[in-house]
Amino acid sequence: MTEIPRSHPRYQSLLARELITQGVLSGITSKHGLIAQGRGEAFDYLIGEKTIDSAAHAETCACALLLLAENPVISVNGNAAALVSSGLVTLAEVLDAKLEVNLFHRTDERVELITKYLEEAGAKHVLGRTAEPLLDLDHERNRAERDGLYSADVVLVLLEDGDRCNVLTQMDKIVIAVDLNPLSRTSQTAHVSIVDNIVRVIPNMIEIAREMKGMDDEKLWEFVDSFDNGIALADAIEEIKVNLTGVQYELLSGTDFDPKKGHEISDEQKRALEEERIRKKREVLMKGSDLILE
Numbered sequence: 169m170t171e172i173p174r175s176h177p178r179y180q181s182l183l184a185r186e187l188i189t190q191g192v193l194s195g196i197t198s199k200h201g202l203i204a205q206g207r208g209e210a211f212d213y214l215i216g217e218k219t220i221d222s223a224a225h226a227e228t229c230a231c232a233l234l235l236l237a238e239n240p241v242i243s244v245n246g247n248a249a250a251l252v253s254s255g256l257v258t259l260a261e262v263l264d265a266k267l268e269v270n271l272f273h274r275t276d277e278r279v280e281l282i283t284k285y286l287e288e289a290g291a292k293h294v295l296g297r298t299a300e301p302l303l304d305l306d307h308e309r310n311r312a313e314r315d316g317l318y319s320a321d322v323v324l325v326l327l328e329d330g331d332r333c334n335v336l337t338q339m340d341k342i343v344i345a346v347d348l349n350p351l352s353r354t355s356q357t358a359h360v361s362i363v364d365n366i367v368r369v370i371p372n373m374i375e376i377a378r379e380m381k382g383m384d385d386e387k388l389w390e391f392v393d394s395f396d397n398g399i400a401l402a403d404a405i406e407e408i409k410v411n412l413t414g415v416q417y418e419l420l421s422g423t424d425f426d427p428k429k430g431h432e433i434s435d436e437q438k439r440a441l442e443e444e445r446i447r448k449k450r451e452v453l454m455k456g457s458d459l460i461l462e
């Protein structure tokens with residue numbers, strides 16, 4: 169394992185890469201998991217590598233729903249196991265939820281490895297080994313345990329496949345998804361979409377669930393009712409826009425720009441951005457006409 173110095177400015181990101189790489193080498197994570205991690209990193213970069221307010225709200229709603237559930241299940245894949253296995257075991261304990269291994273690139277060997285890995289992290293009972301093809305899907309993610317995912321009323325899915333997310337919602341389950349990409353089919357389909365990195369989500373949710381445990385149902389429903397998934401997704405996209413506008417402005421004006429005040433761009437600043445946009449467009453058009461003439 170490569171030693172990563174804590175002082176490195178990108179320590180967290182490099183650590184996650186290392187964990188995923190080790191996951192691939194030990195057979196827990198699929199090779200495709202490397203690509204998924206890369207895509208996640210890109211979106212994390214765009215949202216500022218932090219838990220944005222709307223994601224924190226989604227995490228609160230998610231904990232309330234999982235505590236209200238009769239049969240809550242956390243679905244675990246190879247990336248989640250590599251990055252946050254002990255956190256998942258703690259979260260399942262606090263929420264009194266089941267852990268079920270469910271893989272897109274499923275082999276019995278990988279299910280076994282991930283189950284053992286979760287057990288080593290302290291899990292007492294992990295579902296998934298005896299999953300049957302019960303979901304209406306053409307791939308291996310159609311498998312579910314009868315007393316696990318199949319009969320669950322609330323499901324937490326991590327880095328999910330859009331198809332299965334859709335099928336789970338059609339089975340009248342409440343689906344909570346963690347996905348850094350607010351544009352993905354999963355984010356667009358889930359009831360609660362947490363646009364945040366699982367390495368932040370799981371510790372956050374452990375803390376929130378501990379605080380919420382013992383609250384009466386009425387109070388928990390208040391947290392659920394205060395949440396709107398459309399607004400949360402729109403907010404994540406807005407966050408990306410504001411961050412990008414901030415960088416654009418910095419590049420154009422050479423002055424500091426506070427992305428949080430993105431909405432407060434002065435008319436003069438807006439004009440500068442618009443002029444730059446038009447200039448760039450002209451440049452592209454000119455190049456285009458040169459090509460046509462050639």
Ligand code: PTJ
Binds near residue numbers: 208246270271
């Ligand atoms: O272990 P398996 O066989 O079940 O396979 C798991 C992967 C993740 C390979 C499989 O489900 C897959 O191919 O997923 P996708 O379609 O690449 O989707 C992964 C989504 O998760 C993408 O939208 C990423 O932006 C997002 N993502 C990646 N890393 C993280 C993440 N979201 C939150 N936290 C992350 N660390």
